[in-house]
Amino acid sequence: MSGLIKLSLAGRIMPxxxxxxxxxxxxxxxxxxxxxxxxxxxxxxxxxxxxxxxIIQGDDGQGIFKRGERVAIGASxxxxxxxxxxxxxxxxxxxxxxxxxxxLSIDEGITGYRDDSxxxxxxxxxxxxxxxxxxxxxxxxxxxMDRIVQQVGKKNNCTFCGVFRRQALxxxxxxxxxxxxxxxxxxxxxxxxVLMNIMRGDIARLGRCTAVTTRSxxxxxxxxxxxxxxEKEIVMYAYxxxxxxxxTECIYSPDAYRGHARVxxxxxxxxxxxxxxxxxxxxxxxxxxQAVVKGMKPLQSCARCGYMSSNTICKACALLQGLEAxxxxxxxxxxQDETSVLPxxxxxxxxxxxxxxxxxKSASQIDGLEKPLKGMAIS
Ligand SMILES: Nc1ncnc2c1ncn2[C@@H]1O[C@H](COP(=O)(O)OP(=O)(O)OP(=O)(O)O)[C@@H](O)[C@H]1O
Numbered sequence: 001m002s003g004l005i006k007l008s009l010a011g012r013i014m015p016x017x018x019x020x021x022x023x024x025x026x027x028x029x030x031x032x033x034x035x036x037x038x039x040x041x042x043x044x045x046x047x048x049x050x051x052x053x054x055i056i057q058g059d060d061g062q063g064i065f066k067r068g069e070r071v072a073i074g075a076s077x078x079x080x081x082x083x084x085x086x087x088x089x090x091x092x093x094x095x096x097x098x099x100x101x102x103x104l105s106i107d108e109g110i111t112g113y114r115d116d117s118x119x120x121x122x123x124x125x126x127x128x129x130x131x132x133x134x135x136x137x138x139x140x141x142x143x144x145m146d147r148i149v150q151q152v153g154k155k156n157n158c159t160f161c162g163v164f165r166r167q168a169l170x171x172x173x174x175x176x177x178x179x180x181x182x183x184x185x186x187x188x189x190x191x192x193x194v195l196m197n198i199m200r201g202d203i204a205r206l207g208r209c210t211a212v213t214t215r216s217x218x219x220x221x222x223x224x225x226x227x228x229x230x231e232k233e234i235v236m237y238a239y240x241x242x243x244x245x246x247x248t249e250c251i252y253s254p255d256a257y258r259g260h261a262r263v264x265x266x267x268x269x270x271x272x273x274x275x276x277x278x279x280x281x282x283x284x285x286x287x288x289x290q291a292v293v294k295g296m297k298p299l300q301s302c303a304r305c306g307y308m309s310s311n312t313i314c315k316a317c318a319l320l321q322g323l324e325a326x327x328x329x330x331x332x333x334x335x336q337d338e339t340s341v342l343p344x345x346x347x348x349x350x351x352x353x354x355x356x357x358x359x360x361k362s363a364s365q366i367d368g369l370e371k372p373l374k375g376m377a378i379s
Contacts, residue, residue, distance in 0.1 A: 021046070029240075032232035032273060040240055047237050051225050052091050059212050064223045067098035069179040074169055075103040075124065075132070077117030080184025082124060082245035083234050084226060088182065089128050102176055103128075106168045107136035108161055109144020110251060117246035124244065135172035137164055141320055142347045149252055151323060158255040160323075163315045167307055167349075173220060174354040185224040188231040191276045192261040194283035199261070203288065204296055210283035220354075230276060306352040317349055 017027040017037050025039035031046075038046065058064040065071065073088060075081045085103060092099050105121050108114050118134065125132040138144050141164060149157045173181050190210060197206035208214060213223040226234065238245055268275035301307070302314035309315070324346040 029236060032236075032269075033230045033277070035273065043236070043240070047229070047233055048087055048091065048094075050228060051087055052095060054212060054227055055091065055097075055225050056095075057212075058223075064213050064221075064225070065097055065099055065180065068100070069098075070100045070102065070177060071180045071182060072102045072104040072133075072169075072173045072176060072178040073130075074181060074183040075105045075121045076184075077105070077120035077124070077246040078184070079234055079238050079243075079245045079247065080186055080226065080231075082120070082184075082243050083238050083241075084182065084184040085124055085128055085130065086241065086243055087237075088225065089130065101130050102178065103130050103132040104169065104172045104176065104178070104181070105132065105134045106165050106172065107134055107138075108165065109137050109146055111146055113248060113251045114145075116248070120244055120246040127244065133172055133176055135168055135175070137168065140164075140168055140171060141316070141349060143320070143323055145252065148323065151326070154253050157252050160319055161252075162255075163319055167314070167316045170220060170307070171352060174352065177354070178220065181220065181222045182225055183222065184226055184234075186226040186229050186231050186234055187276050187280060188262075188265060190224070190227055190283070191279040192258055192265055194279050195261045195265065196258060197283075203292060206283065206286055207288040207293075210280055210286075227280070228277065302352075305349040307349070320349060321346060 019025045019027045019039035019042050020036050021038050021042040025041065027037035028040050029043045030037050031043065055065065056063045071088075073081060073085050075085060085101075088099075089101060091097065092101060103121060103125055105118055107118060121132065121134075124130075136144075145157065145161055148160050152160065169181055169183075193209045194206065196202075197209055210227075212225070212227050213221050215221055237243075265276065265279070268279075272278075297310040299308045299310055300312075302309040302317055303312050304317045305314060307314045307316065311318075313321075
């Protein structure tokens with residue numbers, strides 16, 4: 001960043017650095033990704049254009065969206081998803097993608113964290129005029145993260161939260177008859193995931209973690225339009241645009257393993273900023289041998305709740321069974337339980353169902369959607 005008065009070695013005032021793109025305005029930002037010194041307006045333009053390029057390219061050059069798609073933005077109230085909601089609304093208009101956008105928030109039930117960040121999402125709902133749906137763990141699983149942490153402790157709670165959130169997003173989206181979920185995962189998140197998968201030797205995940213788009217439940221897709229956006233640039237964008245976002249870390253200590261990968265990545269970035277993109281490119285060029293692909297378990301429907309799973313019952317049902325049985329950390333080890341029979345009296349996750357599209361239904365008529373607000377775009 002600059003904007004400061006620069007002095008030469010001889011102590012003379014140096015002229016301000018001009019923007020390296022428009023060459024007229026004064027450079028105010030040094031892009032963390034490229035080192036380019038640019039003015040504020042050019043920074044907005046390159047940031048938005050790079051996201052647009054990710055969107056129109058996709059993994060196969062065909063683009064990630066189809067015209068007329070109903071797209072849910074996974075909205076946590078944090079910087080990434082807030083900037084995503086802002087930029088996607090803007091690009092949808094600027095380039096006429098023809099998307100029907102929604103905000104979808106999962107309330108994990110973390111007092112003093114998610115309740116506050118959801119207030120931010122509600123503010124975004126008004127600011128961007130997008131319909132909002134909130135689905136809670138309590139509603140879906142009968143457990144809040146506060147209660148889960150009471151039972152399993154802080155050490156492994158991220159496993160529960162991650163598995164439950166993934167499924168909750170799909171289920172919330174299914175209730176809205178969504179075609180496509182987008183999340184604010186950024187380049188740093190993806191590079192961390194590549195590193196974690198290498199360190200764990202998780203070949204299957206390594207093979208797919210750099211894709212912009214992956215298939216979610218049945219025909220629903222999941223995309224990461226910020227795949228190439230650096231976290232530092234997202235923060236700068238939010239700051240200069242004065243966007244409203246919630247910036248506190250989760251109170252139940254972030255995933256320690258990811259934390260190590262993050263620290264390592266930040267060290268690499270400090271030495272060589274391109275390290276983040278380089279690691280993503282390494283992941284992209286990694287190819288699984290056909291023999292390995294063939295050896296992978298095919299996906300099936302969970303025998304209890306119908307959600308997709310590579311085992312007889314899905315991970316969420318297995319974790320829920322452990323919780324209901326009053327297990328603590330050993331609940332995690334039960335995750336491969338192969339029995340489809342639910343022990344007596346235990347809670348079950350509702351059957352997974354997708355709405356059949358009723359094209360005559362407007363956003364305001366779908367159950368569970370926050371009521372229309374001033375300026376809200378109704379489909
Ligand atoms: N509770 C939630 N409800 C809806 N979407 C969520 C929720 N939590 C996370 N997501 C989605 O997953 C993405 C990555 O989540 P992660 O937990 O890594 O948070 P993050 O990197 O801090 O992102 P953000 O700044 O948007 O909170 C978010 O950008 C958002 O799109």
